[in-house]
Amino acid sequence: MTRPVTLFTGQWADLSIDELAARTGEWGFDGLELACWGDHFEVDRALAEPDYARGRRALLERHRLGVWAIGAHLVGQAVCDRIDERHQATLPPEVWGDGDPEGVRQRAAERMKDTARAAAALGVEVVTGFTGSSIWHLIYSFPPNDFAAVERGYQDFAERWGPIIDVFEQEGVRFALEVHPTEIAYDFPTTRKALAAIGDRPGFGINFDPSHLAHQFLDPVPYLQEFGSKVFHVHIKDSKRFLDGRRSILGSHLDFGEPERGWDFVSPGHGDVDFEAMYRQLNRLGYTGPLSIEWEDSGMDREWGARDALAFVKRTDFDPSAVAFDAAFAGGED
Amino acid sequence: MTRPVTLFTGQWADLSIDELAARTGEWGFDGLELACWGDHFEVDRALAEPDYARGRRALLERHRLGVWAIGAHLVGQAVCDRIDERHQATLPPEVWGDGDPEGVRQRAAERMKDTARAAAALGVEVVTGFTGSSIWHLIYSFPPNDFAAVERGYQDFAERWGPIIDVFEQEGVRFALEVHPTEIAYDFPTTRKALAAIGDRPGFGINFDPSHLAHQFLDPVPYLQEFGSKVFHVHIKDSKRFLDGRRSILGSHLDFGEPERGWDFVSPGHGDVDFEAMYRQLNRLGYTGPLSIEWEDSGMDREWGARDALAFVKRTDFDPSAVAFDAAFAGGED
Amino acid sequence: MTRPVTLFTGQWADLSIDELAARTGEWGFDGLELACWGDHFEVDRALAEPDYARGRRALLERHRLGVWAIGAHLVGQAVCDRIDERHQATLPPEVWGDGDPEGVRQRAAERMKDTARAAAALGVEVVTGFTGSSIWHLIYSFPPNDFAAVERGYQDFAERWGPIIDVFEQEGVRFALEVHPTEIAYDFPTTRKALAAIGDRPGFGINFDPSHLAHQFLDPVPYLQEFGSKVFHVHIKDSKRFLDGRRSILGSHLDFGEPERGWDFVSPGHGDVDFEAMYRQLNRLGYTGPLSIEWEDSGMDREWGARDALAFVKRTDFDPSAVAFDAAFAGGED
Amino acid sequence: MTRPVTLFTGQWADLSIDELAARTGEWGFDGLELACWGDHFEVDRALAEPDYARGRRALLERHRLGVWAIGAHLVGQAVCDRIDERHQATLPPEVWGDGDPEGVRQRAAERMKDTARAAAALGVEVVTGFTGSSIWHLIYSFPPNDFAAVERGYQDFAERWGPIIDVFEQEGVRFALEVHPTEIAYDFPTTRKALAAIGDRPGFGINFDPSHLAHQFLDPVPYLQEFGSKVFHVHIKDSKRFLDGRRSILGSHLDFGEPERGWDFVSPGHGDVDFEAMYRQLNRLGYTGPLSIEWEDSGMDREWGARDALAFVKRTDFDPSAVAFDAAFAGGED
Amino acid sequence: MTRPVTLFTGQWADLSIDELAARTGEWGFDGLELACWGDHFEVDRALAEPDYARGRRALLERHRLGVWAIGAHLVGQAVCDRIDERHQATLPPEVWGDGDPEGVRQRAAERMKDTARAAAALGVEVVTGFTGSSIWHLIYSFPPNDFAAVERGYQDFAERWGPIIDVFEQEGVRFALEVHPTEIAYDFPTTRKALAAIGDRPGFGINFDPSHLAHQFLDPVPYLQEFGSKVFHVHIKDSKRFLDGRRSILGSHLDFGEPERGWDFVSPGHGDVDFEAMYRQLNRLGYTGPLSIEWEDSGMDREWGARDALAFVKRTDFDPSAVAFDAAFAGGED
Amino acid sequence: MTRPVTLFTGQWADLSIDELAARTGEWGFDGLELACWGDHFEVDRALAEPDYARGRRALLERHRLGVWAIGAHLVGQAVCDRIDERHQATLPPEVWGDGDPEGVRQRAAERMKDTARAAAALGVEVVTGFTGSSIWHLIYSFPPNDFAAVERGYQDFAERWGPIIDVFEQEGVRFALEVHPTEIAYDFPTTRKALAAIGDRPGFGINFDPSHLAHQFLDPVPYLQEFGSKVFHVHIKDSKRFLDGRRSILGSHLDFGEPERGWDFVSPGHGDVDFEAMYRQLNRLGYTGPLSIEWEDSGMDREWGARDALAFVKRTDFDPSAVAFDAAFAGGED
DSSP: OOSOEEEEGGGGTTSOHHHHHHHHHHHTOSEEEEESSTTSOOHHHHHHOTTHHHHHHHHHHHTTOBOOEEEOHHHHHHHHSOOOHHHHHHSOHHHHTTOOHHHHHHHHHHHHHHHHHHHHHHTOSEEEEOOOOSSGGGSSOOSOOOHHHHHHHHHHHHHHHHHHHHHHHHHTOEEEEEOOTTSSOOSHHHHHHHHHHHOSOTTEEEEEOTHHHHTTTBOHHHHHHHHGGGEEEEEEOEEEEOOSBSSOTTOTTOOTTOTTOSEEEEOTTSSSOOHHHHHHHHHHHTOOSOEEEOOOOTTSOHHHHHHHHHHHHHHHOOOOOOSOGGGGGTTOOO | OOSOEEEEGGGGTTSOHHHHHHHHHHHTOSEEEEESSTTTOOHHHHHHOTTHHHHHHHHHHHTTOBOOEEEOHHHHHHHHSOOOHHHHHHSOHHHHTTOOHHHHHHHHHHHHHHHHHHHHHHTOSEEEEOOOOSSGGGSSOOSOOOHHHHHHHHHHHHHHHHHHHHHHHHHTOEEEEEOOTTSSOOSHHHHHHHHHHHOSOTTEEEEEOTHHHHTTTBOHHHHHHHHGGGEEEEEEOEEEEOOSBSSOTTOTTOOTTOTTOSEEEEOTTSSSOOHHHHHHHHHHHTOOSOEEEOOOOTTSOHHHHHHHHHHHHHHHOOOOOOSOGGGGGTTOOO | OOSOEEEEGGGGTTSOHHHHHHHHHHHTOSEEEEESSTTTOOHHHHHHOTTHHHHHHHHHHHTTOBOOEEEOHHHHHHHHSOOOHHHHHHSOHHHHTTOOHHHHHHHHHHHHHHHHHHHHHHTOSEEEEOOOOSSGGGSSOOSOOOHHHHHHHHHHHHHHHHHHHHHHHHHTOEEEEEOOTTSSOOSHHHHHHHHHHHOSOTTEEEEEOTHHHHTTTBOHHHHHHHHGGGEEEEEEOEEEEOOSBSSOTTOTTOOTTOTTOSEEEEOTTSSSOOHHHHHHHHHHHTOOSOEEEOOOOTTSOHHHHHHHHHHHHHHHOOOOOOSOGGGGTTTOOO | OOSOEEEEGGGGTTSOHHHHHHHHHHHTOSEEEEESSTTTOOHHHHHHOTTHHHHHHHHHHHTTOBOOEEEOHHHHHHHHSOOOHHHHHHSOHHHHTTOOHHHHHHHHHHHHHHHHHHHHHHTOSEEEEOOOOSSGGGSSOOSOOOHHHHHHHHHHHHHHHHHHHHHHHHHTOEEEEEOOTTSSOOSHHHHHHHHHHHOSOTTEEEEEOTHHHHTTTBOHHHHHHHHGGGEEEEEEOEEEEOOSBSSOTTOTTOOTTOTTOSEEEEOTTSSSOOHHHHHHHHHHHTOOSOEEEOOOOTTSOHHHHHHHHHHHHHHHOOOOOOSOGGGGTTTOOO | OOSOEEEEGGGGTTSOHHHHHHHHHHHTOSEEEEESSTTSOOHHHHHHOTTHHHHHHHHHHHTTOBOOEEEOHHHHHHHHSOOOHHHHHHSOHHHHTTOOHHHHHHHHHHHHHHHHHHHHHHTOSEEEEOOOOSSGGGSSOOSOOOHHHHHHHHHHHHHHHHHHHHHHHHHTOEEEEEOOTTSSOOSHHHHHHHHHHHOSOTTEEEEEOTHHHHTTTBOHHHHHHHHGGGEEEEEEOEEEEOOSBSSOTTOTTOOTTOTTOSEEEEOTTSSSOOHHHHHHHHHHHTOOSOEEEOOOOTTSOHHHHHHHHHHHHHHHOOOOOOSOGGGGTTTOOO | OOSOEEEEGGGGTTSOHHHHHHHHHHHTOSEEEEESSTTTOOHHHHHHOTTHHHHHHHHHHHTTOBOOEEEOHHHHHHHHSOOOHHHHHHSOHHHHTTOOHHHHHHHHHHHHHHHHHHHHHHTOSEEEEOOOOSSGGGSSOOSOOOHHHHHHHHHHHHHHHHHHHHHHHHHTOEEEEEOOTTSSOOSHHHHHHHHHHHOSOTTEEEEEOTHHHHTTTBOHHHHHHHHGGGEEEEEEOEEEEOOSBSSOTTOTTOOTTOTTOSEEEEOTTSSSOOHHHHHHHHHHHTOOSOEEEOOOOTTSOHHHHHHHHHHHHHHHOOOOOOSOGGGGTTTOOO
């Protein structure tokens, strides 16, 4: 198959980029989707140091690795969120600052604009990431929601992200929201509303990750049929439901990997996602960008799993057909 | 069947108690579970007016209706919750006060103590209701939860409800938490943790409502097997999943009744709850208290539905067996 | 429920209308959907005899029966079909004539125009029926179809039915195609194409009969969501799949009722149709027209079944909700 | 429906026949299938006392009850079984005698011959019952079975029951084996082998009881298609699987009614049996004999259940169709 | 496994046999099932040119390929079909001739006799193919079928194919009908009727292709149990159902590969066919002939797919057991 | 993965240990679980001949094979069983002796003590095996069981095996019962009762084999959650259900491999066992012992299958995770 297979580095930030590139190059990956944390891709340095971005490319090329996208999930999350102590643990100190919520949100928005500029410096056209959401906590309507307040959440998203996307479009870079619970869009209706709120802009689209749909009982194929033109990037990640009448689909306030959870992330091909159906629909859409493995499985050795996942994608992804079968019947026997 | 069938009046607070008692008596209900809002059962008047509670009983008896429990969901919810504008819409003004969150929580706690006293005045032994939760918003762990903070949520619950339950036990009344998303307990592990936090006290137990388990894919039978000794009261309510690959089990930030939702409440017997399995397990537990219909179905005429629900329960509930079958074989033929 | 329940008389044409009206009136039906065959409703007499239509109304009223639609399936079928000996068995002799296919089709088209005029004379606004199809025999593409020929089939339909619908619209009557295999529309894509071919005209719509969708594995709810505005009339009919690895879903060239068939028509409520989901969606659409039982079950006594079906609909259909539930919570406690 | 509904009295032997007949007559049963134990139908008295059989008929007729069959399960069981203490508890003392196994088996065989004679005296043509089996204990092949020994078990059955069936045929009575685990036939292959062993005799057939098939995952329809000509009598009894990954289909050496069992008997219509499919197939076979409720549900009040079961059968059984539907279409519109 | 794996060349007729043999030999196929169209195997040349057949064998052997069967689907289809323009596109001009239907059918029948002779010349014992059907268009009985006409269709098949099979038997060759919709046999009852019509002749049997059963919900195992003795050849082909309530199992008059279809052909191992169950049953039958991959998947690159399919069969097919397990236990421990 | 993969030699006793070790070493197994029958591991020689055990180790090491357990199923079975001719076929002559049941049971018990001593001589810490059961024949309660008799069966087990386990504990060896129908424990409740009867002793535990649970519809994960601390050894074996409404889950008194059976043993990965779920739970338990393939599939070539099974385990087993994923997010972007 001709689609490159990359690894998203976000879950490997405990390793230096040098070490990670060496390993993944050896394992046979085609490239990396660099996370904007750890030392993998540092937005501030990319803007401040003229050689930084070129150096990152050179480092990757030494291991025969390309780069098609960078990931800015943690800072993006803070743009719309109700800020709490969890954000402090995941934001750069200068974005967190004094932790005043509105100040955090505004600094995060500025950092996202810088991320677009840094992506352009690196020469990639896609930044994947999260948007956060001011209304996620209203997920279950009790005490009963004022649904006008829900609508204001989509508007808040549009107001905060519009100016960021202006910068993305100026830089020739596109932001790809990973549709995901806790974000402004996590399923069909919320994707529709988020896209309607921000408008059909070339700079804003979707990082399609089927693992976040599967535990919601959502099917990737109709999602891609409806929103395919907005899919800028694709994650290969899987999740699995473990429902036996005793485990809740809601997660039970338990950490990933706990045995009483009703669903969990698992290594690609070990869960409920029908990847073949997804490949076929990506083929129909003509998507030729990377398939980026975001590897997360609390019950499996990470290196064994990353290689297993790479082999899985290489073995199962395929190109679309180039022939019409009935054509072979035409013309008769002579 | 000998278990009485009551109607929870919380969804009928637009009707006066006089009118509601007249109608439900005519329809054939055995009693009402009075909500502590509208004019159905007013806690402050029950404490202030010596004849109030007796008057309510008399009103019900005129329509051949009994009362075994009162419901205090709205005030209970405020005891642990992160307070927002939604609570203002559902709380009595004197509990809301100036809306300062900690003040609201403390006034709600005091009102719950009064509710125990009022229940005793009415002569009922069970108050059903909600507890609220300081950690509900952490339901999906992103940004990653500090799970020590989750544990502190159960502790907060125990600290706030312990003194309330002291009053319940003094009054000879029991509080029955309706296990439900947005509450401190909503599934198996959270029920375990909540019960462990507050201790095995006679004054704190469960109002078992299977509709809140069904959309989580939870089975009422093992729930009752594990927690049956703490079940003080039972709701008859149903919910149904409408999962077709396009509708999320999480609800999509849509109001109940919206066609794009992945699940919804429906009239009893029209959804996914296996009531017969529940009756059989209640029989094993020896539960002889009321089966209280909490009627809620956004797509069905309310009066048609309430009568349909009453007929459903009267037709399907049954007593346990009083004979051992093999006994009939013993003794031989002549 | 306020929707009237009628019986489609097409499968009872062995009985005179007098006898059938007497029986169905006694059983409790609200009305009849008169078939345009047997002596139930004779189009030629309705146009030729000034009192005929009024007489039919009077006859029904004597048995407290209304009429909201007439059914013209057999003649409609011949308008687009490839004509064979089966049509001779089901057409009036003067429509069959010499049996030359194009002549039959044209005479059938003229008779359909007369049917619109007769419906107007009777004072009903809906004619249910079939369209036939010139391309049904291409259902399985082997030898490989020329799909341009399939498209020409939709065009043929539009050309033949356009002038018929002109007359319907002049008469203030609407034609409701029973979407059904062997017709120009039988599922989602074919309904889309048929409606696109003839244009969005007020005189052409759908007689929704879920039994023809169920054996195709089609869900009535999304069908009604997409095409609901074109649904002019509703049939209550059921079908059931009997798939055990040995019975084909295609029917095996076996007559209805044969035990080796993979699916069959059954009395309403005895099959795979989810009528409650259908009622809820009809409620959302505001459909208040008749629910017309088309009774067909090769394995059940007809009279037992018709009464069972009437009781089923009366017991299960319901009105939509007139209240918003959360409203009851607002306002607080005292 | 015209098939009579009877009650098998075997599980009610703690009640005298006078009392049971009075109750069941009042509940609306059409008749009783009398058990040959308790005082319901005493084989020895029926042979010894000239008026006994006539007296039983008269007693039933006083309560408008008929009788079409008697049940001799307990004695029949002993004909082929490996005898142990459990047989002593269920056999008449004179059949048990000294308990020597071969002697018990031979006395049981003689008593079965008497049962045929007693049935003839009562004027019924069917005796339902069990055969026992010398090979049931070989159900799981470990230590590995010698399968020639299994074949000898069928032969043993044929040798012991052949002379009994001779008497049945002389008396004009038929023995209907209730196909059931622990008997010589309990599923498809064992029924085939048992019938092959004893030969296609008019005096030996099947009492069809779907409850014993359902927990084995067997479908009544193909069973009736294959063996329908040998079905002499039908039981209405239900069973339900409770499989959740923790409960074994094998029963766990637990008594009926224990909550950890993987399946159990339940009141008709409360379990896994598809009675409608069974009725349709019985209609195809032309079976017009009794539907005899064998009521057994360890979790339900017996009298509530028996009446619920009677209402269930009366509501759901139906006659076959007497018309061909397409016939109504023929003839055209004229 | 010892069964050879071949490729049916029918869908590759756009490639010359030279090129196709070179590629498939390199990929590791064991042989080819040559289609009688394109230049793969030309019946007329095989009869006219003494060296033609030997030349084809030699060509294959150069690439280490065997040949066990040839495929004559297109001409066979015309023997019984109602002829239309689709046949012109798939027949040799000299068979089509002037296109008069009966003439086409008779010339096709003669060509099938020649095909038997050509197969003998090539030294293969099996010709796979289609029969066509004069009654396929009656698949859905509306207007209601005269089922005597359906029976005449089986008779027509027997009359037209009897003389063809005479020649096959004279030549020592067998015709293997690929059971398939649009053919005289496509499921269980139609196979029974077709075999009954033509009689149990050694020259007429089945080319078993499970992909045509799967979308009909038919199970290959009972099919092989019932008809296994008539299976002369096996195709490895797969199909998959995509049923989501919006896609019809009937195919919607859409071409293969269209996303709205309810089922489609897919590369082996990517669909609903349980090949392992099929292999096990073939092993029980003792089938040691070729497993011939008929590759067709509108959404997959053809060469990638053919190699994937070959690897799938080589990896999953296996020989039957040669030992009895319990034997190993016998003999005891020392 | 670091868990060794061994082959249980019990089903290969027709081969000498020399030949089997040569083959399995070449195929890549890590070791053998030696059966105590054939010449694989001879308990009497191991006790009588000082060099025997050391010789066996040396033989295995020559083929790079380890040994972690020996299997004593056949003798163990006789300790509690009701003895019949099947035991004679599987016991050493000196254990069978004169075949008097109680004598056989006592000699088998003595041999099990010797087996513990022989295991110690070989230097392995685990003996796998069966216990037999005096109550297996009561599996279906008809004639109705006296359930006190069932309880006495567990007591009989404890009395017979207690002294054997004394010797095991003295020798530092543990007995691992393969939970299995026909044994004292075969599912959840029977495992609970057996463990309760014998007490929580270090010398008695479980050889976990999921194939014996799958056909009972039991889930390995909750089994391991409840009994994991007692799991001393693990078998890799699979079973598959073939339920189609005609095949009984009870096995029909048919030998393994017969096509009419409702379930059968199959090669690992070809059946219903979810091995990945099992590995994950074994990882949670910290189990690092052997995964021992007990290969049994009546429909597959034995050598092909053993290698297929080895490859299956090597490809699918994996180590647990050594990292916490969220850790990678912490620290922010700086």
